[in-house]
Amino acid sequence: MIxxxxxxxxxxxxxxxxxxxxxxxxxxxxxxxxxxxEVKSYEEHKVELKQLIGKYKxxxxxxxxxxxxxxxxxxxVGTFALVKDGVDDEIGYRFLEKYWRNxxxxxxxxxxITYCRLKGIKKLVGYVVDKNIASAIILKKYHFKIVKxxxxxxxxxxxxxxxxxx
Numbered sequence: 001m002i003x004x005x006x007x008x009x010x011x012x013x014x015x016x017x018x019x020x021x022x023x024x025x026x027x028x029x030x031x032x033x034x035x036x037x038e039v040k041s042y043e044e045h046k047v048e049l050k051q052l053i054g055k056y057k058x059x060x061x062x063x064x065x066x067x068x069x070x071x072x073x074x075x076x077v078g079t080f081a082l083v084k085d086g087v088d089d090e091i092g093y094r095f096l097e098k099y100w101r102n103x104x105x106x107x108x109x110x111x112x113i114t115y116c117r118l119k120g121i122k123k124l125v126g127y128v129v130d131k132n133i134a135s136a137i138i139l140k141k142y143h144f145k146i147v148k149x150x151x152x153x154x155x156x157x158x159x160x161x162x163x164x165x166x
Contacts, residue, residue, distance in 0.1 A: 001054075003066055006111040009104060011080050014053050014067045021076035022049050022067075025096045034129035034157070035094070068093070068108060075099075080108055082116075086165075088125040089116070106138050113142060117166050124166065130158040139164075 003011045013136045014022070024047040025031055032039060040048065052065045062084035068077050078095035093108050116124060126144060129152070143163035152159040 002150075004111055004115040005071070007105045008071055009077070009107060009111070010069050010071055011040065011066045011111070011115075012058055012069065013106070014049060014065065014079070016049065016053065018067050018076050019046055019049055021096060022079075025078060025094060030097055030130050031094060032156075034132045034135075068095070068104070077104060080112065082112075085125060088123060089121050090125050090127065092126065105135070106141065109138050109142050111165070113166065122166055124164045126162045126164075128160055129155070129162055136160065136162075 001013045003013070005011070019042075023042050026045055026048075027039050029039065050144040055061045055063055055065075062080045066080045066082075068080055069075060070077055076096075077099040078093060081090070081092040083090050083092075091109075091112060093105055094162065095104055113124070124144075125147075126135075126139050127138060130136070130149075139162045144161055144164045147163045150159055150161075151157070
């Protein structure tokens with residue numbers, strides 16, 4: 001099921017066919033360097049992907065992870081997250097390294113803001129490890145404001161919480 005589209009991308013529900021690309025992305029230390037958690041095996045990623053797919057049918061689910069694919073060739077390029085962080089709606093995105101530097105993160109962020117406004121979401125938050133300069137630039141470009149700076153206990157790195165009132 002398609003969630004929203006941008007000029008070049010489709011955000012849609014994950015499917016089991018995404019497993020090889022999902023595993024490639026989640027196993028890349030460069031992709032995961034600012035994320036908490038360990039790199040998992042192919043089988044562990046298969047279980048994780050099935051769990052994420054199962055959440056679409058859960059009543060009261062507040063943890064939505066979607067696939068991002070290119071319109072031109074239906075290639076899986078990454079994931080997009082919209083999850084509850086307490087009372088806040090937190091966004092996140094992750095791309096396979098081979099698709100970095102194509103403007104996809106900026107395009108997804110812009111499309112996401114439009115989608116969330118249509119859904120009646122009033123505020124979005126994003127957490128960015130301070131060393132992840134590219135992600136911080138994107139949030140600032142779309143007028144997210146810094147609301148908190150701290151050390152992330154899970155990964156031990158300086159992190160900033162950004163907020164956008166819609």
